[in-house]
Amino acid sequence: MIAEVTKSIVRREFKSYFASPLGYVFLIIFLFAIGYVTFEPGSGSFFLMRQADLSSFFRYVPYLFLFLVPAVSMRLLAEERKSGTIELLLTMPVTEAQVVFGKFLAAWLFVAVALAGTFPLVLTVIYLGSPDLGVVILGYLGAALLAGAFLAIGIFFSAISKNQVVSFILGVVFCYVLLMAGSPPILGFISTFLPKFLVEIFESLSIMNHFESMGRGVIVIGDLFFFALMIGGWLYGTILLITEKKSN
Amino acid sequence: MIEVNHLSKRFESIMAVDDISFAAGKGEILGFLGPNGAGKSTTMKMITGFILPSDGEALVCGKKVQEVPTVTKGLIGYMSENAPLYDDMYVEDFLRYAGELRQMAADKIEAGVNRVIDLCALTSVRYQKIETLSKGFRRRVSMAQALIHDPEVLILDEPTDGLDPNQKHEVRTLIRQLSGNKCIVLSTHILEEVEEVCTRAIIIAKGKLLYDGTPADLKSKSKQHKLDDVFRAITTGESVQGVNL
Structure with missing residues (x-):
């Protein structure tokens, strides 16, 4: 289903994470931080709850991803435009869609590797008790989809600017707004200037609500559809943007 | 092999390329001459399909660039200005990647990589990271990626810019060697280069074609x-x- 040339792009982009320190820095910081916050000593902590599950892990995943995932996606197109290699790439017989999709998949695969690196946490809860593995698996699926949505947003902002720092900041801001779209402060703010039905639409875009819904161990088609739409929409926007702006 | 009809490109208020028409066939080495900012690169980018013209059309081997861009891109080997490359890749891997992007068969890629490494004298840097290469080698790697699929049309944007006299001589020799069954378009602002290498010269200034002849x-x-x-x-x-x- 995926074109051979897209696979080549995925391979090269995935490898490039490990050709620079970025990949290793990301993996080390992510794994260290998630390991720490999962067992952090505080109210609602793993040990106080006395439950062998990963709820404290999944509670922190969105906040870590918020800063780390845009760091993974920020270079994808900004770097190509800055160094001029975008010209090399887009004068090859490939389409903009293949390029964007290939780069997105490579980044997603990379974050999936990072998530897979958290397997000792799963082993720990299995050792300590008998967690509901269905919930754990769905939680991981939700985390992967959450990362996919953040990456799609991030790659869009990577196409907007040649400057990776600008891409990163815009990525974080937009990920935050969409993550927290259902939270009272953000809803309160936008309801000051938007009519009620638009506020409700905005609230339904909350990534956090859909993520938490999956974390409860229920597969709702609506949630899957939401993430597919989120990823597809931002990627489509990226393709349009890069077609328009590639030569600037 | 290349046909350009009334090609124009407007960037906001600036007319970068203004109604340019020309054609070039097999065996020709066409030199684009012009001051900096004349519209040489923009014209080349429109032929390669990297940017879309505001008006007019470009054809490569009889096929319209705007209609079937992936087909015409496949027929062209292109070396853009300043030879942008993936610095984090190794020379050999990069050339192989270029072959993959050009959707060549696996055995053809291997043969192609060996051929261009020979042709562009890259044997000594074959296993080196691109970021460690000197300017001359970067140019040659860029040239090698443009030749990997043995294209019928070769478009070279300032191929000798920034090279020392010996390297310039090597690149020119290579270009002459390659002509024969290809159509080569190169841009330059070095006049002797046109005299030495090209079979035809086109002068462009302020986006307009001002001269077309030997x-x-x-x-x-x-x-x-x-x-x-x-x-x-x-x-x-x-x-x-x-x-x-």
Whole structure:
């Protein structure tokens, strides 16, 4: 289903994470931080709850991803435009869609590797008790989809600017707004200037609500559809943007 | 093999390329001459399909670039200005990646990589990271990626810019060697280069095509056979002593 040339792009982009320190820095910081916050000593902590599950892990995943995932996606197109290699790439017989999709998949695969690196946490809860593995698996699926949505947003902002720092900041801001779209402060703010039905639409875009819904161990088609739409929409926007702006 | 009909490109208020038409066939080495910012690169980018023209059309081997861009891109080997490359890749891996992007068969890629490494004298840096290469080698790697699929049309944007005299000579020799069954378009602002390499010269200034003919004809316009004078007279429109346009 995926074109051979897209696979080549995925391979090269995935490898490039490990050709620079970025990949290793990301993996080390992510794994260290998630390991720490999962067992952090505080109210609602793993040990106080006395439950062998990963709820404290999944509670922190969105906040870590918020800063780390845009760091993974920020270079994808900004770097190509800055160094001029975008010209090399887009004068090859490939389409903009293949390029964007290939780069997105490579980044997603990379974050999936990072998530897979958290397997000792799963082993720990299995050792300590008998967690509901269905919930754990769905939680991981939700985390992967959450990362996919953040990456799609991030790659869009990577196409907007040649400057990776600008891409990163815009990525974080937009990920935050969409993550927290259902939270009272953000809803309160936008309801000051938007009519009620638009506020409700905005609230339904909350990534956090859909993520938490999956974390409860229920597969709702609506949630899957939401993430597919989120990823597809931002990627489509990226393709349009890069077609328009590639030569600037 | 290349046909350009009334090609124009407007960037907001600037007319970068203004109604340019020309054609080039097999065996020709067409030199694009012009001052900096004349529209040479923009014209080349439109032929490669990297940017879309505001008006007019470009055809490669009879196929329209705007209609079937992936087909025409496949027929062209392109070396863009400043030879941008993936610095984090190794020379051999990069060339293989270029072959993959060009959707060549696996065995053809291996053969192609070996061929261009030979052709562009890259054997000594084959296993080196691109970021460690000197400017001359970067150019050659860029040239190698343009040749990996043995294209019918070769478009080279300032292939000798920033090279030392020996490297310039090597690149020119290579270009001459490659001609024969290819159509080569190269841009430059070095006048001797046109004389030495090209079978035909086109002069562009301020987006307009001002001259299309052989380098020898161009030279004969000056009594002292000074290409510099002819170039200045054509591109600035001023009268230059000893030049009869």
